[in-house]
Amino acid sequence: MSAAAADAISLARLVPQARERDEIADLLERYVHTLDNGRIDEWSAFFADDATYQVTTRENVEAGMPLGIVLCEGRGMMDDRIKALKIANIFESHSYRHVVGRPLVEVLGNGSYAVRSSFVVYRTMYTGQTDVFATGCYDDVLKPGPQGLQFAQRRVILDSRIVDTLMVYPL
Amino acid sequence: MSAAAADAISLARLVPQARERDEIADLLERYVHTLDNGRIDEWSAFFADDATYQVTTRENVEAGMPLGIVLCEGRGMMDDRIKALKIANIFESHSYRHVVGRPLVEVLGNGSYAVRSSFVVYRTMYTGQTDVFATGCYDDVLKPGPQGLQFAQRRVILDSRIVDTLMVYPL
């Protein structure tokens, strides 16, 4: 094959197929429905065993600061986090609702994808008051797992530099 | 055909085709554009004659309480509701904007689908003030009608247990 033909194929592969887009977008949506329905025990199952989950701010990212607010390296850390949260029992008083924009997908090869999507999260307190809790962008890497795509990386980039210090629920 | 092969086909059918997804997502989006454009006379046309339209809260659903805030059984009840609202003339002072997340679709067979989607509704008052009016989840069943898919069931599950008692506009 000529280099030009290989380039053409490579470029064509940067455009995901409809089936790939659907699988990716469904995964992102199932993730937020799982959280919004309060099924946090299922949260880490969206991640590969060695995946990273990070929450940071736009300001940190623009300043090139690698550290964020939350960093979990591997599903074990994620499960520990959820266990601690359940012991602290601070989930009861409010619920969340995520609305996620259309994901922009880049094909990385080997069945992996870089995916970016905008989101807003609303929080409804026990009193019934609903407020914007957070807005931002998901910066994800997905890769194939035993039962479909999994997060290899989910980096949650918040628009606000002021973060609720009780922000313990996964985003 | 072996049972295993039949299962494989059945499972494969749980994944909607791109054409099906598009028809479903377009229907959900046309529904909210119709409401947001104030064309409430067209609202009931999205439903089958014997469809149910219900508004309830997450709290009610989790408590297993079947009753909600609004229940219309059949298009006749929906049309009556709109007539009453027009006589009361309480539409004039504000407008709505729905933003709906990607629908999660399950194929039920016979051309029907179970569909769940997250939503947020903003209300803009005559003064120009815009606020979050409601967040929640649509729990829908769609089935084929004479001119494409229709709602056989739309259950609006609100995140907040505090509902504006004037909440008369369809969601």
Place this chain on the structure above:
Amino acid sequence: MSAAAADAISLARLVPQARERDEIADLLERYVHTLDNGRIDEWSAFFADDATYQVTTRENVEAGMPLGIVLCEGRGMMDDRIKALKIANIFESHSYRHVVGRPLVEVLGNGSYAVRSSFVVYRTMYTGQTDVFATGCYDDVLKPGPQGLQFAQRRVILDSRIVDTLMVYPL
């Protein structure tokens, strides 16, 4: 070909193909990510040379008033607008986040499309406060350009008649 057959073909073409939908929805999403990432120098590149960009209100549109709040005729006017804004240096203190609903697409022929989509924009101030900045509907016409689809028209129809007079950032 009979007139009936031609009509059938014409009607069929009113339904966009999956590939067309994806290209259109990706364009709308790349547009808002570009703005939300602060890359305003790339804004006008989404438009055809002779495109129009307009910001108006639902109230103006319903009253049949053609004038809006902002009108740029051609990319030159758009670039001038951005230059002026950069000189005024009023961008620094806040950031934006757009969440856009699924676009409703009508095939116009000659590779062009009429597209409508609902949106909400959040603004995060330097203090960290996040508020709903605007809600509304994009009323767009897309046409083929040298490197894919471009906006021939973007009409931003705001739900609120009260508009921040400093609303200088592209929507």
